[in-house]
Amino acid sequence: MINMYDVAVVGAGFAGVVAARDLSAEGYSVVLCEARDRIGGRTYTGEAFGRSVEFGGAYAHWTQPHIWRELTRYGMGLSAPMEAERVHWLADGTVHSGTAAEYASLCGPLIARYLHDARARFPQPFDLAAADTGAIEKETLGDRLDALNLSAYDRDVLDGMLASLVHSYSEQGIAQFLLWAATTFGDWGAFLETAGAWPIAGGTKRLLDAIAGESKAELRLSTPVTAIEDDGAGVTVTTREGDRVRARYAVVALPLNTLGDVAITPAVAQPVRTMIEQKHPVKALKLWVRVRGEIAPFAAGAPVGKHPVNAARTEYHHDGDTLVMCFCSDASAIDGDDRAAVQRALRAFVPGIEVVDTACHDWVSDPFSQGAWAHHRPGNLTQAVPLMRESHGRIRFAGGDIAAIGVGGIDGAIETGAQAARGIARALAGDGA
Template sequence: MANGCDVVVIGAGFAGMTAARDLSLEGHSVVLLEARDRIGGRTYRGEAFGRPVEFGGTYVHWTQPNVWRELQRYGIGLAVPLELDRMHWLADGVVHSGTQRDFESIAAPLMARYFADARLHFPLPPQLGAVDTGAIEQETLQDRFDALDLSEHDRDVLDGMLSTFIHSHREQGLAQLLFWAATTFGDWSAFVETAGVWPIEGGTARLLAAMAAESKAELRLSTPVRAVEDDGSGVVVTTRAGERIRASSAVVALPLNTLSDVMISPDVPRPVRAMIDQKHPMRSAKIWARVRGEIEPFGAFAPVGKNPINTARVEYRHEGDTLVVCFASDAAAIHAEDRESVQAALRTFVPDIEVVDTAGHDWVADEFAQGGWAHHRPGHLTGAAPLMREPHGRIHFAGGDIAPVGVGGIDGAIETGAIAARDVTVALAHC
């Protein structure tokens, strides 16, 4: 068995990096294990078209306290996005076009109806138990769409607006969408700005590099973990290569959908085990398209199942061309390497668009992700996820998938990493 340390942190995404850094700066000996050959988890700033692009999680906001504190800590700002004023939306079998104001005049009343009770169910979003959410936690996205009794046109407009966040209407819980809206005072458009507009200046890799440079943890890449055991006197972490590392505590900061590949002993509470085994249903894709020429900046929306690309937005200019970021609700419906299919899907909105190259990362097929950010099934947001945030003996869990507030995002990942580090520090002080 390898020499012991105070803490083993498993997973070097934003949650694990935060926990490892904070614990090491408190003077604890920390080993940070990462299955990939890079840090970052489901954020991944790679190369495409001769420039860096974000293949995974990207956007943050100054109203997100945890990530904003980190950006201020390292003197990193936000990149200014391109202004969009041309919108295209597929509704009732027809592509409509207009200005941002034209689209908002149609979409805003529909969004207001969908999210009208967000603050009723979540008046204080950080306190998930503030009201009884039992009834709303049993509803799916499909249930809410059906209850609104919309025309085909209005349903398509609303579905298109939400499609970036939807893979399966029948598997995803309504509560999480309402919770997200409640964090921005019940205003969905405000939530979308916080979650999907502002990239980090220099990208996610710049912030991660700054955190890693300050951390004193020992980082081991290409080291996937097979098992984590609390044996009553400490924790033993076993890697897939068979190495056993003893520590006083462990922080497991892995994506929810990969946790069933790790043996946890003693087992987690039954609701948490059910959530781990069922996995969350998000199986979407993010695709970059390089488009010939500097075309007019646009945004586009299509309802789930009615176009392979459900949302698209002009993001950058590059060497006389335009980079468009696209999201597909179903990763199986379109593949990043299929340039012609991406072009055909974009031509639904802009008939003469010419795609010269495409790029992406398949997060669904990725062994160490098995999907995108978490959107919880009914019952898991306010049931299993809070249980998972509680210490499991000497084992602590972290990650944006189970965040108290910023669930599904970079801010939530940092939030849970900081909480885990605090809890472990308190526990070690009482050993």
């Protein structure tokens, strides 16, 4: 006999956990299926160097309405970031150094040119249909960079500033950068602060545990799902082990790059199917490095493809040493477990720095992520992604990858999870639940 639930939620990242909590709080029976042996998805508070560190998404901001609501709901806050005293940047084959103010004055005019039309393209960032985005949705990050006709030095400076968010200039669309900038009034520096500066006090796990602790959903860990079928009367979710879960509705909150491993019936619209088949192109690595001694706080950047570490900054002092967080645009460019290789890479910026240990999680080879955060290919952000946010019969999709404003982040994941829950609750009420 197959148990019947009101809702089956597939995927226990922030979107899935929020959807399960909100629906179960309405009194509906909910089962939450998660492939991993933990909740959190591409957020992952783990242990390294004798303390907790964030191996995945980590940052929040008081201007992000959805995550800020969750933080205040559970009495949580943010930790102040460590301010860099020096910045080092690789440009035109040479590493340069200066104060944070000097680096900002160098980058400011370049990024302003690169994203000059952000507000015009997205005058109302919450409504992608408010402006004609047809032209920019054909444009890649590389197309925009080439069109500026910069000197080799200026091009590398701009590239290095963007590199922590870039894997492929030829595959990632400019529209997503413009949308991100538009959410902070066209100010890219403000966007970077909101997206990647302030960690959650106590870590993402603390917030996830608080949300899950309030949920009445039945949680099934280590339960990968291989098929989801809507037959018009309900939804059947089939697990890798062959078990079947029957529900009246389903929320699918899986990373975009894993959806191709799940048979969804009826088939999604062709633009969505194409996006799922192509996958998003971000294959980055977040790498933690413990270096000897409490060194002066610094930040560093390098153009994509010209150095294995494309962004680095000091995050914490810990037990007399310093923890440096690095982003590598191409996860295959460096072995995160090779301390000697990591030390060589960092010494290009800070001569004499001594690497004691490293730690990372490979999201690219992880079968339940198959990549880092989503950055959409040209055309998908304003065409295929909005289709995924619509109801697909008794199935609703959720997740930061398809968020309307906070695309690629925790805030967007929470937004879509809550929105999916509201839609299904209305549908259930209409069914006479």
